[in-house]
Amino acid sequence: MSYIVQKFGGTSVATLDLIKKAALRIKAEVEAGHSVVAVVSAMAGTTNTLVNYVRDLSTTYDRAEYDAVVSTGEQITAGLLALALQSLGIPARSWQGWQLPIQTSSHHSHAHIQEIQTHRLTEAAKKGLVSVVAGFQGVNADGRITTLGRGGSDTTAVALAAALQAERCDIFTDVDGIYTADPRYVSAAGKLNQIAYQDMLELASQGAKVLQRDSVELAMKHGVRLRVLSSLSETPGTLVTGEHELQTTRRQVSGLAHSLNHVKLTLCALPASVSLNNMTAPLRENHIALDMMHETLSLQGECRDVSFIVSAADAERTIAVLRDSKDKLHFQDVLTDSDIAKISVIGPCFQTDHSPHRKLFQTLKEKGIAVQAVASSDIKLSVLIAASEMKRAVSHLHTVYQLDAEEC
Amino acid sequence: MSYIVQKFGGTSVATLDLIKKAALRIKAEVEAGHSVVAVVSAMAGTTNTLVNYVRDLSTTYDRAEYDAVVSTGEQITAGLLALALQSLGIPARSWQGWQLPIQTSSHHSHAHIQEIQTHRLTEAAKKGLVSVVAGFQGVNADGRITTLGRGGSDTTAVALAAALQAERCDIFTDVDGIYTADPRYVSAAGKLNQIAYQDMLELASQGAKVLQRDSVELAMKHGVRLRVLSSLSETPGTLVTGEHELQTTRRQVSGLAHSLNHVKLTLCALPASVSLNNMTAPLRENHIALDMMHETLSLQGECRDVSFIVSAADAERTIAVLRDSKDKLHFQDVLTDSDIAKISVIGPCFQTDHSPHRKLFQTLKEKGIAVQAVASSDIKLSVLIAASEMKRAVSHLHTVYQLDAEEC
Numbered sequence: 001m002s003y004i005v006q007k008f009g010g011t012s013v014a015t016l017d018l019i020k021k022a023a024l025r026i027k028a029e030v031e032a033g034h035s036v037v038a039v040v041s042a043m044a045g046t047t048n049t050l051v052n053y054v055r056d057l058s059t060t061y062d063r064a065e066y067d068a069v070v071s072t073g074e075q076i077t078a079g080l081l082a083l084a085l086q087s088l089g090i091p092a093r094s095w096q097g098w099q100l101p102i103q104t105s106s107h108h109s110h111a112h113i114q115e116i117q118t119h120r121l122t123e124a125a126k127k128g129l130v131s132v133v134a135g136f137q138g139v140n141a142d143g144r145i146t147t148l149g150r151g152g153s154d155t156t157a158v159a160l161a162a163a164l165q166a167e168r169c170d171i172f173t174d175v176d177g178i179y180t181a182d183p184r185y186v187s188a189a190g191k192l193n194q195i196a197y198q199d200m201l202e203l204a205s206q207g208a209k210v211l212q213r214d215s216v217e218l219a220m221k222h223g224v225r226l227r228v229l230s231s232l233s234e235t236p237g238t239l240v241t242g243e244h245e246l247q248t249t250r251r252q253v254s255g256l257a258h259s260l261n262h263v264k265l266t267l268c269a270l271p272a273s274v275s276l277n278n279m280t281a282p283l284r285e286n287h288i289a290l291d292m293m294h295e296t297l298s299l300q301g302e303c304r305d306v307s308f309i310v311s312a313a314d315a316e317r318t319i320a321v322l323r324d325s326k327d328k329l330h331f332q333d334v335l336t337d338s339d340i341a342k343i344s345v346i347g348p349c350f351q352t353d354h355s356p357h358r359k360l361f362q363t364l365k366e367k368g369i370a371v372q373a374v375a376s377s378d379i380k381l382s383v384l385i386a387a388s389e390m391k392r393a394v395s396h397l398h399t400v401y402q403l404d405a406e407e408c
Numbered sequence: 409m410s411y412i413v414q415k416f417g418g419t420s421v422a423t424l425d426l427i428k429k430a431a432l433r434i435k436a437e438v439e440a441g442h443s444v445v446a447v448v449s450a451m452a453g454t455t456n457t458l459v460n461y462v463r464d465l466s467t468t469y470d471r472a473e474y475d476a477v478v479s480t481g482e483q484i485t486a487g488l489l490a491l492a493l494q495s496l497g498i499p500a501r502s503w504q505g506w507q508l509p510i511q512t513s514s515h516h517s518h519a520h521i522q523e524i525q526t527h528r529l530t531e532a533a534k535k536g537l538v539s540v541v542a543g544f545q546g547v548n549a550d551g552r553i554t555t556l557g558r559g560g561s562d563t564t565a566v567a568l569a570a571a572l573q574a575e576r577c578d579i580f581t582d583v584d585g586i587y588t589a590d591p592r593y594v595s596a597a598g599k600l601n602q603i604a605y606q607d608m609l610e611l612a613s614q615g616a617k618v619l620q621r622d623s624v625e626l627a628m629k630h631g632v633r634l635r636v637l638s639s640l641s642e643t644p645g646t647l648v649t650g651e652h653e654l655q656t657t658r659r660q661v662s663g664l665a666h667s668l669n670h671v672k673l674t675l676c677a678l679p680a681s682v683s684l685n686n687m688t689a690p691l692r693e694n695h696i697a698l699d700m701m702h703e704t705l706s707l708q709g710e711c712r713d714v715s716f717i718v719s720a721a722d723a724e725r726t727i728a729v730l731r732d733s734k735d736k737l738h739f740q741d742v743l744t745d746s747d748i749a750k751i752s753v754i755g756p757c758f759q760t761d762h763s764p765h766r767k768l769f770q771t772l773k774e775k776g777i778a779v780q781a782v783a784s785s786d787i788k789l790s791v792l793i794a795a796s797e798m799k800r801a802v803s804h805l806h807t808v809y810q811l812d813a814e815e816c
Contacts, residue, residue, distance in 0.1 A: 016464050050484065056424050057491045065494075068502050069487035072480035076458065079477035083465045086473075094476050098506065099551055143507055 001125055003166040004034045007135065007157035010044035011174040012231035013077050016084075019043075022172070022231060023084035026130055030090055035125040037164065039135045039157040040081055042073025063108035067137070067147045071097070074134035074153070082132045092130040095120070097137040098145065102156065104138035110149035111138060113156070116163040133160065151212025158215045162222035169224050170237075175210055176230035177238035178203065180403040181256040185391045188404040192255065194239045194246055199254040200226075202346040202380045216240065253347040253356060253401040256394055260387055262291075263315040264340045264372070266307040267322065269332040279306060282325045288314050292342065292384050294373040307373065309342065309384065340372070341390035344382040345397065351378045356401070363400050369393050409533055411574040412442045415543065415565035418452035419582040420639035421485050424492075427451075430580070430639060431492035434538055438498055443533040445572065447543045447565040448489055450481025471516035475545070475555045478517075479505070482542035482561070490540045500538040503528070505545040506553065510564065512546035518557035519546060521564070524571045541568060559620025566623045570630035577632050578645075583618055584638035585646035586611065588811040589664040593799045596812040600663065602647045602654055607662040608634075610754040610788045624648065661755040661764055661809040664802055668795055670699075671723040672748045672780070674715040675730065677740040687714060690733045696722050700750065700792050702781040715781065717750065717792065748780070749798035752790040753805065759786045764809070771808050777801050 006029065008022045022038070029036050041047075050070045054061050078094035085092035097104075100120055104111035124131045135153025138146050148155050154171060161169035178200065181189040195203075197220035204213040210228055219226050219240065229237025239245075270279060276293065283290060293308040310318045315336065322334050350356055360381055364371055369392065373384040385393055398404055414437065416430045430446070437444050449455075458478045462469050486502035493500035505512075508528055512519035532539050543561025546554050556563050562579060569577035586608065589597040603611075605628035612621040618636055627634050627648065637645025647653075678687060684701070691698055701716040718726045723744065730742050758764055768789055772779055777800065781792040793801055806812055 016461060019465070053424060053484070053488055054491060057427070057488060058495045061491055062494055062501075065487040065490045065502055068490075068504070069484050072483050075480050075483075076461070076477050079473040080461055080465060082473045083462060083469055083477075086470055087466045093470075094473055096476070096553075145504075 001035045001122075002033070003037060003125070003161075003164040004029050005037050005039060005157050005161040005164065005166045005169040007039040007153060007169065007171050008041065008077075008081070008231060009153065009171070009173045010041040010047070012172045013040055013081065014044035016080070018231065019077070019080050019084050020087075022081060023088050023090070025172070025231065026085060027088050027090050030130060034167070036130050037121055037125075037160055037166070038081060038130060038132045039153055039160060040074060040077040040132060041135050041153040043077055046073040046076070064144055067108050067145050071134070071137040071145050071147055074136050078132045078134040082130075085130055085132070090130055091128055092132055093124065094132045094134065096134050097156075098139035098143070100133070102133075102138035102159075104140055104146045104148070106140040106142070106144075106146065108144075109147055111140065111146035113138060113148065113159045116159055118160075118163045121160075121164065151215060154212050154215035155218060158218045158222075158224050158226070161224045162218065166224070168227055169219070170227045170229060171211065172229060172231040173210060174230065174232070175228075176233050176235045177228050178210060178240070179255070181394055181398050182258060185258070186256070186395050186398045188395070188398055190403065191235075192238045193236070194241065195254060196243050196246060196348070197240060198243075198379055199346050199348065200240045202344065203255055203257045211240070251347070251402075252349070252353065253345055253403065255346050255403070256397055256401070257344045257346060258390055258394055259342045260340075260390065261312050262309040262340060262342055263312050264307055264309050264337040264384070265315070265318060265322075266305055266335040266337070267329070267331040267333075268305050268335060269303045270306050271303045271330050274329055274331075276306065279329055282321050282328075283318060286317070286321050288318050288321065290318075292373045292375050292382065309340065312338065339387045341385055341387045341393075342382055343385065343390065343393055343397070344380055345401065346380055348379060350376065350381060357381060359400050360397065363396050364393060367392065367396055409443045409530070410441070411445060411533070411569075411572040412437050413445050413447060413565050413569040413572065413574045413577040415447040415561060415577065415579050416449065416485075416489070416639060417561065417579070417581045418449040418455070420580045421448055421489065422452035424488070426639065427485070427488050427492050428495075430489060431496055431498070433580070433639065434493060435496050435498050438538060442575070444538050445529055445533075445568055445574070446489060446538060446540045447561055447568060448482060448485040448540060449543050449561040451485055454481040454484070472552055475516050475519075475553050479542070479545040479553050479555055482544050486540045486542040490538075493538055493540070498538055499536055500540055501532065502540045502542065504542050505564075506547035506551070508541070510541075510546035510567075512548055512554045512556070514548040514550070514552075514554065516548075516552075517555055519548065519554035521546060521556065521567045524567055526568075526571045529568075529572065559623060562620050562623035563626060566626045566630075566632050566634070569632045570626065574632070576635055577627070578635045578637060579619065580637060580639040581618060582638065582640070583636075584641050584643045585636050586618060586648070587663070589802055589806050590666060593666070594664070594803050594806045596803070596806055598811065599643075600646045601644070602649065603662060604651050604654060604756070605648060606651075606787060607754050607756065608648045610752065611663055611665050619648070659755070659810075660757070660761065661753055661811065663754050663811070664805055664809070665752045665754060666798055666802055667750045668748075668798065669720050670717040670748060670750055671720050672715055672717050672745040672792070673723070673726060673730075674713055674743040674745070675737070675739040675741075676713050676743060677711045678714050679711045679738050682737055682739075684714065687737055690729050690736075691726060694725070694729050696726050696729065698726075700781045700783050700790065717748065720746065747795045749793055749795045749801075750790055751793065751798065751801055751805070752788055753809065754788055756787060758784065758789060765789060767808050768805065771804050772801060775800065775804055
C-alpha cells in the first residue's frame, strides 16, 4: 500500500470551514489511490487558551497536568476532521497518541518519540479507513499523556511517515513553501521548488519558521520526502528531499535566514585566567544554548569582554545563572543588547568555495553595515549585525547571491 | 482508609476562580483526614461548544467521534483542578477514564459503566494523592473513548463511590439541596435535610433536575450515601440515603415535582377495533416513551380519542411515526397541545393511605383547576393540568400537604 501522511497545522484547521477544506485535500489523495494518514494540530488559538488556563493557576505548574490539559486541542481537531471526512463519504476515524500508541519519553511538555506502533493504522488502511492522528501528543511508559513541545505535530507527522515508509509527508501550513529569504523582508524572495535536507536544516536552525529543526532532522535521518505547502492555495509548494532527488544542481547559496529573536550578552572584564570553557560551564549545566561567541581583548591583556547570543526566551534565566556564578567567574558586569539580528547564508560548499565569504563581507562593508561577530561551518555563514540594518542587509545579499529569480 | 468522593458539576467549575474554590473544598476534607477522589464535569459552556462543532459538521454524526471530541471538556477540568490542588500544597493528579480504566459498553454517547478498576486510585491514595477523575467518560473494549450521556458525571461519581466503598458521595451543584418543590414556582418550598432513595428516585423521574434518575438508582442499589450541596454556600445540603438512616420518619408526602417539558398528543377518532397495544407498537419500536395515556369515548362508541404525553424533544419524531402508521391505525388526525404541565406528588405510602389522593383532587377542584389525566403508583400520584395553572396548583398543594415548613 502506498501511504501519504498529510499534516495540517493550526492555521489550516482554525475553523470548521478550514477543517472541511482539509478533508477535501485528503479526499483527493484517497481518490488518487493512496492510503492517507492525517496528522492534526489544535485549532489555532486553542492551545494558547489552554496554556493560559494552566499558567493562571500555577506559575510552577506540573508539566504532566499541563500535558493532560493542552493535548485536548489536538484530540478535538482529530475527531472533527474524521467527522468532516465521513461527511464527504470517506470512511475515517481519529486516534489519540495513547491509542496507537505513540510511545514517548517521560519528559513532559518536551517528550521525545521512542516508538510508534503502526499496526492499528495499517489495519485501518486495509479496511479503507483514513486515520486522523492527534499530533503533538503521546503516552509515556506510565500511561500518562505527554506532549512533544514546539512543532510537535510536524514531528508526529514525520515520525509516522518514517514508520509507515510513506511515499511523502505533506506539511500544510499558512505559507506556500520555503523561500530564498523571508518574503516579509525581501520583496525579491522566491519560492524554492525543492531544497536539500541539509540546507533546510540550516535554514530551520537559523530562524526560518516554517519547519522545526527537529522534524527536518528526523526526515533526513529516515529519508522522508517532505512537501511544504499552503492549505489555502493550489500551488505545489516546496519539496524537501535528499540530494540524489534534486532536479537541479544545488546552487552556491540556497537561501538566507535571519532572526531577531536573540539577545546579545556581554561579560565585561572577565579575567584571562577564566577559560571560555569554565565560563560556559554553568550555562551548559542549565541547558542554555549559546551561539556566536566572540572576545574583545582589553588593552591590558589581563582581562577581556566576552559576548555571545542566547534566544530571547532564555535571556533572563541566563543573566540569573551568570550572576549566581560571579564569585567563580570574577567578571565585572553583564551587559544586555537586544538590538541585534543574526543573518545566515546557507549553501552546499562553503568549505571549498570561499567566494560567498568574500561577497558577504564586501557587501556589508560597501553598504556601511557593521559586523559584530561571525561564525561559519561547511554549509553556513552567519553574521551578527544591528537589528535596524537587517532588512537592508538581507535584501542586498539576496541580490548579490543571485537569488532574485522568479522561482528557483 | 475512609474515602469521600466529591463531584463538581459544570457550574461549580465554570471559571478558574471556581476551580480554586472547589480545590479548597477538597483541601478541607483532606485536612479532616479523608482520602478524596474528585470527579469533574466540563467547565460550563464547554460541552455545548464542542457539541455544536460536531453538529455543524454532520447532522448524522458518528457517535464514536462525538465522544472523542466531547470528552475533552472533562479532561481539561480534571487537569486544571489537579493543578489548583497542587497550588494549595495538596498533592494531586488527574485521571482520564481510559487510564483507570472505567470500562463501559460500546453505546457511544450513552454508554453504561461495566467495571471500574480502582487499584490505581487506592495506590494514589496510599501515597497521599488526591485523584481527580474526568467524569462522563470511559473506554470500551476496543479502546475507544465513550461518554455516558446526560448527567454522566454524577454516574461516574456514584459508581466510583460504590467501587471504593466511600463513606459519602458529595454532589456539588448550583442549588443548595433538594427542595419540597421547585423554589422558582413555590416560594414556601423548603430544603430537605434528608430524603429516602425511593422518594428521590421519583422526584428525579418526575422532573426534579438536580440529580439524574440513573445516578440515584445506582446509589440506591449500592447504598451510596449522596449529599447534594451548593459549591457556592456553606449550607449542609440534602442527604439522600436509605430509610434506616433517616432521622425522622418519612412524611405522608415528601415533595412535589413538576414538568413543563412535555407535549400532549391526541389521536382523534381511533377505531375501537385498534387496541391500545397496537396503537403504541410503532412508538415502542422507535424507543419513544409515552406516559399519562387516557381515552375519551365518543358518543357513537365505534371510535374514541386517545391522548398521551411524550417529552417535548420526542414530539416531532412521534408525530412522524404516527403519520407513517396511519394506514394501519386508521385514526383521523393527530392534535398537539404543548400547553400542559405534569405535577407529581411523591410519598412513601400511597398504596395504603388514600388521603393524599383525596386532598389532591379536592384541592384542584376547589381552585377550579381542571385535571386532564391521572396516573398513580405506590409512591407517586401524577396529574396533567394546563401549563398556566401549574404554579398555582403546586403552591396550593404544597400548603395542603403541610410542606410549607422552614426546613424539613
